Amino acid sequence: DQQVKQNSPSLSVQEGRISILNCDYTNSMFDYFLWYKKYPAEGPTFLISISSIKDKNEDGRFTVFLNKSAKHLSLHIVPSQPGDSAVYFCAASVRDDKIIFGKGTRLHILP
Amino acid sequence: DAGITQSPRYKITETGRQVTLMCHQTWSHSYMFWYRQDLGHGLRLIYYSAAADITDKGEVPDGYVVSRSKTENFPLTLESATRSQTSVYFCASRVTPYEKLFFGSGTQLSVL
Numbered sequence: 001d002q003q004v005k006q007n008s009p010s011l012s013v014q015e016g017r018i019s020i021l022n023c024d025y026t027n028s029m030f031d032y033f034l035w036y037k038k039y040p041a042e043g044p045t046f047l048i049s050i051s052s053i054k055d056k057n058e059d060g061r062f063t064v065f066l067n068k069s070a071k072h073l074s075l076h077i078v079p080s081q082p083g084d085s086a087v088y089f090c091a092a093s094v095r096d097d098k099i100i101f102g103k104g105t106r107l108h109i110l111p
Numbered sequence: 112d113a114g115i116t117q118s119p120r121y122k123i124t125e126t127g128r129q130v131t132l133m134c135h136q137t138w139s140h141s142y143m144f145w146y147r148q149d150l151g152h153g154l155r156l157i158y159y160s161a162a163a164d165i166t167d168k169g170e171v172p173d174g175y176v177v178s179r180s181k182t183e184n185f186p187l188t189l190e191s192a193t194r195s196q197t198s199v200y201f202c203a204s205r206v207t208p209y210e211k212l213f214f215g216s217g218t219q220l221s222v223l
Binding site for chain 1 (some may be wrong): 155170203206208214215217
């Protein structure tokens, strides 16, 4: 029973355009959400997070949107750059409990 | 600034053997986690710990044992390795709830 779902295994976006990665969750108790980026043979690195009291958080080219009623969050990358090609993981947690990750979406930035 | 280190980086073992993966962090973070990454499954939580001597099961704990006698160390032991435990294992830590996780570089384990 997957609590955090990333339904698109891969996504291809033209360089310079917007990349939108989606994530759905089933546990309404989740109150903190994170996005991670992962390159091959490296550990995941933190991108951006959002708490359930907000609906948007921005950090440079990265923006995360949270829609609590739909139990949906999305990561927007604008503009997309070649170095953004990686696997992106969505994660969620309840306060000091475990952090659950989705299966990931592989983003390809096309020249 | 060592951060969080995992050892070994690569490990090959045989079915039935016991193997321990090490994780050490220099920040004195309270929370530590073990994940495995497999194709088609993403990152799945094996065990986590909120403090020394406090551990709890994650999504896929069967076949694994953890301990946390010191805050900075969180070893993961496969008591009798199976081929299905071939995976890349990541250790992570964080200071408090509502903080980001810091990941190690991973241990690639092959069970033959």
